[in-house]
Amino acid sequence: MNNKKWIITGLAVFLIIVLFPFWYNRGKAVPPPEVKLTDKAKAAKECVLSKEYMRAEHMQILDLWREVVVRGGQRTYTNPKGKSFVMSLSNTCLDCHSNKADFCDKCHNYASVRPYCWDCHIEPPKEKS
Amino acid sequence: MDTSRRRLLQLLGLSAAALSAPPVLDALAAAPPAAEPKIGTAKEALTAKQWAMVIDTRQFKKEDDVLPLIEACHKIHNVPKIDFKRWEIKWIWSTEYQHAFSGTASTRFLSEEVEHRPFLVLCNHCENPPCVRACPTKATFKRESDGIVMMDFHRCIGCRFCMAACPFGARSFNYRDPRPFIKETNQLFPTRMKGVVEKCNFCNERLAEGKLPACVEASDGKLKFGDLFDEKSEVRELIKTNYTIRRKVNLGTEPAVYYIV
Numbered sequence: 001m002n003n004k005k006w007i008i009t010g011l012a013v014f015l016i017i018v019l020f021p022f023w024y025n026r027g028k029a030v031p032p033p034e035v036k037l038t039d040k041a042k043a044a045k046e047c048v049l050s051k052e053y054m055r056a057e058h059m060q061i062l063d064l065w066r067e068v069v070v071r072g073g074q075r076t077y078t079n080p081k082g083k084s085f086v087m088s089l090s091n092t093c094l095d096c097h098s099n100k101a102d103f104c105d106k107c108h109n110y111a112s113v114r115p116y117c118w119d120c121h122i123e124p125p126k127e128k129s
Numbered sequence: 130m131d132t133s134r135r136r137l138l139q140l141l142g143l144s145a146a147a148l149s150a151p152p153v154l155d156a157l158a159a160a161p162p163a164a165e166p167k168i169g170t171a172k173e174a175l176t177a178k179q180w181a182m183v184i185d186t187r188q189f190k191k192e193d194d195v196l197p198l199i200e201a202c203h204k205i206h207n208v209p210k211i212d213f214k215r216w217e218i219k220w221i222w223s224t225e226y227q228h229a230f231s232g233t234a235s236t237r238f239l240s241e242e243v244e245h246r247p248f249l250v251l252c253n254h255c256e257n258p259p260c261v262r263a264c265p266t267k268a269t270f271k272r273e274s275d276g277i278v279m280m281d282f283h284r285c286i287g288c289r290f291c292m293a294a295c296p297f298g299a300r301s302f303n304y305r306d307p308r309p310f311i312k313e314t315n316q317l318f319p320t321r322m323k324g325v326v327e328k329c330n331f332c333n334e335r336l337a338e339g340k341l342p343a344c345v346e347a348s349d350g351k352l353k354f355g356d357l358f359d360e361k362s363e364v365r366e367l368i369k370t371n372y373t374i375r376r377k378v379n380l381g382t383e384p385a386v387y388y389i390v
Contacts (some may be wrong), residue, residue, distance in 0.1 A: 078167040
């Protein structure tokens with residue numbers, strides 16, 4: 001144990017550096033993003049399925065739609081309430097939720113999710129503010 | 130503690146039964162499920178067993194006659210216009226008789242009119258498509274419902290085996306991000322991304338809405354579209370009453386695009 005003081009100093013420095021993000025950001029939790037709805041989405045009141053389901057599981061339904069439309073060639077979706085929708089990301093989802101930056105990106109950025117939908121699917125033109 | 134073997138086994142059996150009971154009871158007690166969402170097709174959708182096209186090439190005299198058809202297709206499908214030949218993307222284009230039908234029909238000493246007539250070529254939506262067999266991810270597949278050879282761009286990994294397998298050169302690879310090369314984007318149809326293969330899709334998105342393919346619509350009746358396996362369809366009538374040829378039939382892929390020459 002001749003190098004005791006060096007080892008302990010080294011360990012302390014290592015811990016400080018490794019834990020830097022934690023002590024630097026303590027007590028500064030980033031608030032979860034608030035989703036903004038467009039007027040059209042507000043007026044429609046309900047999405048394809050319930051709000052809670054859509055919030056948590058929208059990726060499941062998008063995946064189902066993709067599979068069914070592209071591979072099965074079936075394009076209409078009737079929800080349990082009997083309302084029909086054309087299964088299309090750009091033309092149905094983004095028709096109501098045309099504010100992609102405030103609706104999709106905000107949460108995806110917060111959760112660090114990077115879906116590659118928009119490499120091919122076309123974003124609605126940016127609304128002029 | 131004294132426990133007989135019999136007692137231990139009884140206890141084990143009882144606990145196993147107790148552990149497995151809740152899921153069974155849950156399933157039995159579950160309320161009848163709420164109405165299931167339904168998935169279907171629109172009422173106006175056009176259907177067929179095997180879509181086919183008949184091209185009356187006698188009515189195409191010069192390049193200007195085919196350009197509007199190509200334009201109509203490429204515009205609604207966001208096909209980029211890249212001038213550099215090696216990066217070119219095309220869904221439907223025109224070529225000369227000798228290129229379209231070499232190996233199928235004689236291309237020597239042709240009549241001048243036929244030699245210079247533009248022949249529209251596109252994906253043949255073969256009944257026995259070699260591209261589908263080549264695809265390692267099933268990104269390209271033959272749709273059971275109507276015989277369209279479709280592409281699922283989500284799955285395409287850009288290996289280009291399908292391009293090597295297709296004897297008609299109907300497939301193009303996106304060597305570049307296509308977006309900067311699209312002049313006017315059709316908002317209703319997606320573009321593609323760099324690294325996927327693309328080709329004609331027989332306008333399946335239009336068929337689903339009850340519309341004919343864009344090239345057929347723009348052709349003023351020079352192109353006909355219908356069900357090959359329906360004896361009474363217009364395409365069958367045309368094939369029966371006219372002499373038609375198809376590209377490279379000797380390969381056995383059974384192309385579904387017929388040419389009246």
